[in-house]
Amino acid sequence: MCLGIPGKVTKIYEQDGTLMASVDFDGVEQSVCIATTPEVELGQYVLVHAGFALNILSDTEAEETLKILRDLQEFNAGLTEEDRIQ
């Protein structure tokens, strides 16, 4: 139930006094409440749970994580089988 799906904000609007956004999930658009992320901007990715945007994706952190992991992958590729067992 703590499922969270990232999607891209394509439109921001107000409905019945509540801050809402259209969010694109890889081609599927859905209305999402952004009362909990009022600072979100068009084009940003949000983590959506139960119709609410819980947080905004940090691009730099995402890049950084992947870079560290790619380094690890290269490091591991350079190891021999013997190194790995130790």
Add this chain to the structure above:
Amino acid sequence: MTESPKNLRDASLTTAIMAEIRRITTRPWNIMEICGGQTHAIMQYGLDQLLPPDITLIHGPGCPVCVTSLQAIEQGLQIASQPEVILTTFGDMLRVPGNKADLFTARSQGADVRVVYSPLDSLRIASANPDKQVVFFAIGFETTAPTIASTILSASKAGIPNFSILPANVLVPPAMHAILSNPANRVQGFLAAGHVCAVMGYHEYLPIAEQYQIPIVVTGFEPVDLATGILMTVQQLEAGKHEVANAYPRFVTKEGNRVAQDMIAEVFKPVDRQWRGIGTIPLSGLGLRPEYASFNALTRFELPETSPSESPLCIAGKVLSGVSKPLDCPAFGRQCTPVQPLGAPMVSSEGACAAYYRYHRTRE
């Protein structure tokens, strides 16, 4: 970059992380993933089978419908059976067994039980049905709490008189205390639930890591996320460290989402709550503050007392507290299946028993 699952489901990257875990592991370690969504992802991608045999993943209590007390389920059934009521809730809740029946049975007997995607949908249903009482069965952890708090704030602002909630929300940190202070505990490291932390941050975990000398790593849900979380936990265990680390920084900061936390604090206060199969954990639930007490369905309806009766075969409590695994249960796959569940962990899309059943982790 975009939030591309392609990178985060990259098999070669996952394999490289697993190789690193294998390289650094020198002895057996037990690591608990708290969130049931992570349990399912681990089984779905076969990560448990890629880990070295020394690393054991223990499945945690992070399955909201599993830990919702039998008493709350009975209350939900009683409320739903009243003629003027529309009960709304998340889909998983419908098949959770109560004493004798579940909400699906109630619906087949004429009760108006509706599945909603968002708690906000309940307000639309309430506005469209002014002659009915709409009650949202409010379950979930801190991830879901702000969505319910925001819905109550909207209802309060719009003055919707026929909306209330059956409060059953629970909190993660008190459950971690309960697990770690159990004499039968075997958890040596935690993968903290990434989406709970997206809301709450991870500052609450610092005193837990210190008090129990246990590493806690905030972890996401994609295979690469999960493998990274496990690696960072094993690195700490092997080095004798017990820190709170963040393997999900693209969505989690130490402080979390302050706007969401303020909404929760505005509407709710911590209360003692009963967890199914585990018992009462102090200050582990969210109850409505006096200013919002009028949204409590329990004060709107007179409900008779019921005495809970669990299946004598089901070991859900031991599974939920990490003491036993689903395959330790003699009823698993025999008397208890997703079609005829004895306990909630076999029902839910986050229940550990359902994950084992669905992804064919059977007895050797």
